Amino acid sequence: MTADLRKYKNLISVLVFSGLGLFNSCIDDFADLNSNPSTITKPNIRFLFTQCETAFQPGDYSQWFYGFDYMSNWVQATVPGGGNSNKLNVITQTGCGYQVNELLRYANEIKYQVSLLGEAEKAKHEYIPYLCNPMLVYLSMEDADMYGSRQYSEAEMARYGGTLKPKYDTQPELFDLWLKQLDETIQYLTEKKPVDILGTQDFVYKGNLAKWAKFANSLKLRIAARLINIDKERAIKIVNDASKSPAGFLETLEDDFVYNKGKRDNNWNNDISVAAGSRQLINFMINNRDPRLFYIFQKNDYNSNVVQGFFDQKRALPSYVEKNVEYTLDANGKKVFKNWKEPGEPWVRYYGLPCQVELNKNPAYDEYFDPNNSIFCLFANDGAKKTYTPIAYRNAESIKGLLTYTYPDVPGVKPVQDKEPYGWYGLYFSAGETNLLRAEFKLLGATLPKTAQEYLSAGVELSVRGYNNVAGLNHLPYYDITYVNDKHDKSIKLTEAQVQDMLTHDVYKLTGSQDENLEKVYIQQYIHYLMAPMDLFVTSRRSGIPMSGSTLLPYEQFDPVLGDKYLIPRRFPVSAPNQSDILYDITIAAYEAQNYTYSGEAFNTPSTLNSQRVWYDKGPDFGKGPKK
Template sequence: MNKMKKYKSILMSGLVGSLLVFSGCREDFADINSNPSDVTKAEPSYLFAQAVINFEPSGYTYWFYNAAMTYKWGQMGVPTSGFTSNYTVTTATGDQGGKYLEVLKYANDLKYVRSIMTAEESAKYANMAACLDVLTVYLGIFDSDMYGDRPFTEACMARYGGTLTPKYDKIEDLYTLWLNMLNESITTLTTSTNQTFPTTQDVAYNGNAAKWAKLANSLKLKIAVRLLVQNKAKALEIASAVANASCGVLDGKDDDFLFNKATSVTANDGDKVYHWNNGFMQSTAASKRVMDFMIKNQDPRVRFFYQKNQWNSKVVQAFFDAGKAVPAYVLNNIEYTEANGKKTFVKWKGLGEPWVRYYGLPVEMEASYNSQNADYFDYSNRFKLTNERAAYMPYSMFQQEMIIGRYDFTLPTVPGDDVIQDTEDRPWYGMYMSTAEVNLYLAEFKLLGASLPNSAASYFNKALQTSVEEYDRLANLNKIPYYGTTYKYDPNEKAIDLKDGEIAAMMANADYQLTGNKSSDLEKVYLQELLHFTLFPCDQFVTVRRSGFPKEGSALIKWENFSPKIQNSEIPRRFEVSSPSPTDLMYKILTDAYAAQGFTPGSNQDGALLNSERVWQDKGAPQFGSGAGAN
């Protein structure tokens, strides 16, 4: 518990104070790209490279703490023990709230370095500075989603005569500032000439200014959707400008903001290469409602978001041979013969492998107390072949190797067979923004009345196709379990790679088509945003929060109203802010900032408080489960 509390304090007052000081030349400048002896020269390219390396909206404690909370609060994931009345209780948080400072400090360093150059020399680094602004805005959006106002305009300037106690800027003002920064970045990136921008220092786009401009333009849509509740007209105006901008938007795999930071370890910093290898998301599983929806519609992304369960056909046959029960929902997908009391596996029914290996947990309150659900929640007692061997998990967890490169996978085998493992560490590829995300936003804005050049259906269809393609590509790059291999153990095993015709089959389903009914179409767009953001917990939760989907009574993915145990108004909509210490240099600023936002600081706060005391962009947004959207 002490460790958990430590993470909270780091992200509140401590983070702001400590990171403002450490700005400028450091010993870890772009270790993978630069000569340490050159670091003290504060070369702009090294500053840029280090900023990209420090760009991290998907850190370990974010996945360990934050994601586990937002998945269950949005009913897009289920606690492995099922939903109970304490699921709204907050835990420690981590890796969110001050991540933008890790890039902002290098952006400010670059501004200073350029300020002491001649005007002619300084102009050569305009594109680099513009790209750092894009990265800073991205992380600023991410950090403010769950905390609101942030220190920004005065932050990370102590080294250059600024203050150690920067003011908190209102998120409303920051959105305006960030939009201006992105517009200025686009202008710079599309007009600057004679630029010094070594391709080896840009692991994202290899110094391609046109692609950075597309990212900057696309990023404005993330701000626009967050403005819909507070200023719909402005949001629609932004969307129209983005769609009609001459620089374009992310459009295809070569434009997607998807990269790995390094392929080899230097200075013992394997986390930059492999991300990390600590366990995470071990108490959160797939939602049965989400899983059933994706399987019903033959959505290939289910294989990239979630892990196969451990019930391959050889495991099934071993349970048959031992005369032991097979989970009922697994047995429903098996064709078998029975003679003299012995069952023999014949083949998988329905969609077959690999589809039959994905199951989620029931969403209903206290589902684990219902004996009919024992196959889900009591599997550790029910589904062992020997006491020495762990039980075989019948449902699916989140796909960890899409998040980390150091993940040891053990194939489910029966007792007595050889252990089959994949323990190879692989450089991790992260996707941060993509063509699919852009087109989902454009589909949403078109339905809401924005003046856009194409139809909502065309944006929607493009989003669906590219989302599947993007996640297939990411699964391949990260070499997740069963991608490109069956491990040659179970003759009925199938690899999970995307197959010809699967996207067309998915998109032929009515649930994946727009029909011209605005209300129905908006629900489909919002649900596809939620699915696309399965591995982006914050973006997914923001979408749940601002849209009111999943919706109660939906025929697609239904929101469960847990009343009277828990009211929808008792589910948190942001994270806690800790009570500042009177000895903290930022004490008065923090106190005033929380008061200005209407936040009550403290720990172990109830969900009703964190539902009613909302961040600015969430004020007036629909309640969970209402499906009100931004109509």
């Protein structure tokens, strides 16, 4: 996709829909308006803003289906269930990019409608367009992360006398535009101090304008992080200036940008397959007692009942599972499950996959991949096979709501299911993130009031609590209740003891050299972004974390024999539009200005996508650690 026009929708029908304000949790009843909705010709600006928030979708179905799995696998956070193949670095298409366009349509219409109001009404409404700015910056930043130049400043303006051929803004221009938009929002909200009229039509912050100002100011930290390898001095100045802003940063759990469109919203209707956690990441989180493990990944199927089922049928358990099982032998020599060894439930229900390519063809790794579907299974009395997974996959219910979860048990047991139709909550920006970013910048020389250790400790704790909060709102399996048929099952709900235990571990303490401390901070950013794969990828790309040879969270060669054969793309491919496209010349000129290959056999090869980078991507190679 290269053109706004290609995705341009009929704004008349869109605005009629937006006037209806169709949201379970944030509706103004038309009966109260004393109007017939079929006769409305002028959109209600408050309802338009609700629709604008609805268009804010940093992780929609197409992104998860086409792009996010690639990025997570490339930075060794996840591994496909069947293992990495020798095509792991090959990508042909993505659904990521131009996520901001629909949001632009509503933001531009809101601004236009405000301009038509009389002075008294304009004074009440004129703050609303400013609330659109941080959402626009958030999405356009992610669009630019993998493509570079984007249509933004002139985009979606044809309806208001603008051009049908919007220019491509370069990344340097975009960074300036983003900062300007954020500054305008912060200045208006902090100086004008408008009185909110949105209320629950703002389903994110419920009309709390101080939190919108914090959100805008905190986004500057994301911008600075992307500039760190190309203009460190400017990046630090951005952070220093933001720290002096009267807006402040997202600092508490109550400040988190938690996104939920309604009680019955499931984020999207389609299902996706989710990858498993990588072995080194899962082990790192278990060894350092990081409870985010429970919310990012799903418990495996090997509860105590299933383990006993394998014992009863004298079938082998994966060795990594059995090493955590305490059992006795009965009079016939049969194993009888007694308890889980330390660290016990729920930690012993999480195991990851190795990252190396083609391991599913190596018999030595059959207990990870079961390529013949003969290991991870039990049999019913009639011979029917029931399959189980010992591996921890990404928690699908943390991505998409309204899922049915079936608790694992042995064949013949009536299935117990979690079918409750809860809406979906997404943690899109948080106090955990702002603290973790400030920990990095404090180490890099920013003038900030607290120590890097204070920011790191607060960042990790708030990240954990933020993930726990949305896990509760999403009612993840095992959160509210344990499995009734398994007396050894434990809840994944966060406990204070878990928080305190976690923070005692050395990986959360900045007691080493500058390089060692930076690695620890980057690892925590990496973990925080596990449910936001675009930011996960950007963090790994700019930091070189995970790092080869690390004693904490090591980067592993995808092929230990061939070494760096598997070049990992640094951006997504672009392709030439049809020559009949009215944006053809503009698009090609934007590609050529960035030295992008866009046609022929090489436009999407790993070597092309690794060497032809977006403007700000001057970071280290993957696995090489922070740039010196």
